[in-house]
Amino acid sequence: MFSYLVRRLFFVIFVAWGVTFATFFIANVVPIDPAIAALGDNAREEQIQEFRERYGLDKPIWQQYLIYMGRLLAGDLGQSLRTGRAVVEDLKEFFPATLELSVAAFLVTLVLGVPAGILAALRQNQAADVTVRILALIGGATPVFFLAVLLQYVLARELDLLPVQGRLDGFTFPPPRVTGLVGIDALLARDVAAFLDSLRHMVLPAFVLGLFSAAILARMTRATMLEVLSQDYIRTARAKGVPGRAVVFRHALKNASLPILTLLGGLLGGLLSGAVLTETIFSWPGIGRYVTQSATSLDFPAVMGVTLLVGLVYALINLGVDLLYAFLDPRIRYA
């Protein structure tokens, strides 16, 4: 088990290197000059030259790569061309918002997706199944942008039930920043009003972001459950007189959980990589919005930093999923 873990962690490092290598060279194939993108139209020639020298953009590409890798090994992701700050600082600033939103959206996914899938499988071809399938189709097919703006308009503007945007109301004084997760920071500051306000602000974006994954998850759960429910051992269990609830949850769901888990790993990874549209529409200061802005201003160090972070998150989630396999299925052993 331990040697397996070591091998996998080594593999994670290899993935991370591959990610930086690919991004670095793709980024440098783009024919646009990052100095002009950063400094704008009115910049003087000398300013542009000075900028290129400061960030080493005047050196040949392989040298730039070696410098970048050398710094990276020392844990330095370099400086953002746009903000002039250390990329690590920017990531620390923006990742917590994405983490907060992803976890909330992941809860929405689980709470909506799994029960809906089980229900549909148990009532195959009945009204409940058809409803779930139609909803899943709509949920999976509605563009995030449309859904978000619609919900903002109806629930926030017309009915005034929920806030339109942001992580806190403008009139709520933000709690001191400790973790960067506003809800947690509010609790640490014993500010119940701010905590509740942050929950209210999370509802719409988490729902919009989670709905798509919930739709996929519901369909997957349904299909897997149907397959398991038609197996012989389920029939045997029923014949033995095991109560229906126990058959579904202990026998069927446990066996259906491996493919569901695999999908969940992918979905969580997707959520954590920053939801560009959701973050933009709800003015949520996460890494999705940060990376789009960095990409449009050709801020390569920032884009590379985010890519590396997301690559690591994916690799670690996969590792976690694999370890959970062994826990759920005693036949799986790692050595």
Next chain:
Amino acid sequence: MRLIKAVGLIAALSLGVALAQDRTQTLIYGGDWSDLITLDPQVSYEFSGGLITDNLYETLVKYEGADLSTLKPGLAESWKVDRGRDTWDITFRLRRGSKFSSGNEVTAKDVVYTFERALALKGPGSFLFTDIAKLKPGAARAVDNYTVVVSIPKTASPGSFLSILTFNIGGIVDSETVQKNARGNDFGKEWLTNNSAGSGPFRLVRWDRGSQVLLEANPNARLKPKLQRVILREIKEPAVLRTALESGEIDIAEGLTPEALRALANNPRFKTLKADSLRLNYLAMNVKEGSPFANLLVREAVRYSINQDELVSGLVQGNGTKTQTLIPKGLLGYDPRTPYTFDPARARRLLAQAGYPNGLEFELLVSTGICGGGIPCADIAAKIQADLAKSGLKANVKAIANAEVLRTYRAQNHQMVLVGWSPDFPDPDGNATPWADFNARSLAWRNVWNDPTASRMANQAALETEPAKRVALYRLLTDYVLKNGPYAVLYQPAVPIGLSAKVEGYVRNAQGQVRFENISKQP
């Protein structure tokens, strides 16, 4: 039990009253502030950085309201320009009793420190000091506690220098507080990114990047604000900006779409405003040898081929002003005349005279982004293309990333581009030199338009200190460039802004400055 209820009710009511009071004391200003990277007045050169630091720091001289042609006293109660032997010597007399948020008094040493700081930090806006005003370290000297003399070379324009001082780069910092927080020889740059040390009506409480900037009234300020708190909320999406305004989450929405502005104008709960900008959206023609635009007749044909009225009232939906000369409305020397009318027949005759009886084909470069007034640049290019076609001018529109348009333009590799320009400082010279003087290596250079007459006129007007004479010189220059230059100005875009009807005293000048201390909110 009854007592508890009564106490609870009173408590709830007073809390409600307190909250309501708090609401009239807090202004929430929504907009796309995503360009914000620092709140250091000597480093910031972004639009939103300027908007905020202008309220944290005071400058020696300033503009008031929407007027950008008359300088008013700021920290300096008076100033005068003297003609020295090789220099212009500008003497500023400071007011007594102005205080920074720390409680320290603003004195001449703070002014000198601020000037040295701007020169040492070499921020993106420092060329205003070094290239335009030609300031050198040591140029500012404290004569006594309340008198500062700044000397600039005779070749620099005192008018430009004074107008540069209204910018945030001239925002005077509290030298004691900044030096206390300096690291090594960074002049406190890292600290001032997130903190403020000014004498402006507000002080910075916190900046949550990508989310909001929170300002609070500066208790020691000379200019007392009407509001206790101003929050700048970052909202990038125009549709969300509108919904947030309509649901009362924000009080001001800057950068709405023309459609949203029209909808809000019909709702009594809101006010709308088309704020001026100093931006000019224009076509530029490369006149290098071998280019068809090298022939003045062809450039004239282009200028007679644009239906500007239709462009401004149709596509731009009134979010802009029709203008043709190189100084924008709002600055000294603006010339409102628009002699070029849409006349395809005349344009065809000019083309025939120039030797192109069958018309002419060329490439028109345009950004894939949004142009002033909230309109996609490609839409404007399509309209121009249709207009030009009526005269036999066939423009092949090529839409590419903005940075790529600029790279091509800066390398003189374009034929025709559709771009925008905003002056670096609110003085006619901010446009005149780049547009007219080839040697400035700016717009005239990019279009290979080397016209010694235009260069000489621009230099002469820049150095003139008598306002009336300056206006006359700019009148001559703008007319000359209009008729001979490589440009066709399209329009001066406006910024569409929506406000809650409760907000009063909001004025945004064309430079994008808003004095928060004058704004109040009705309950």
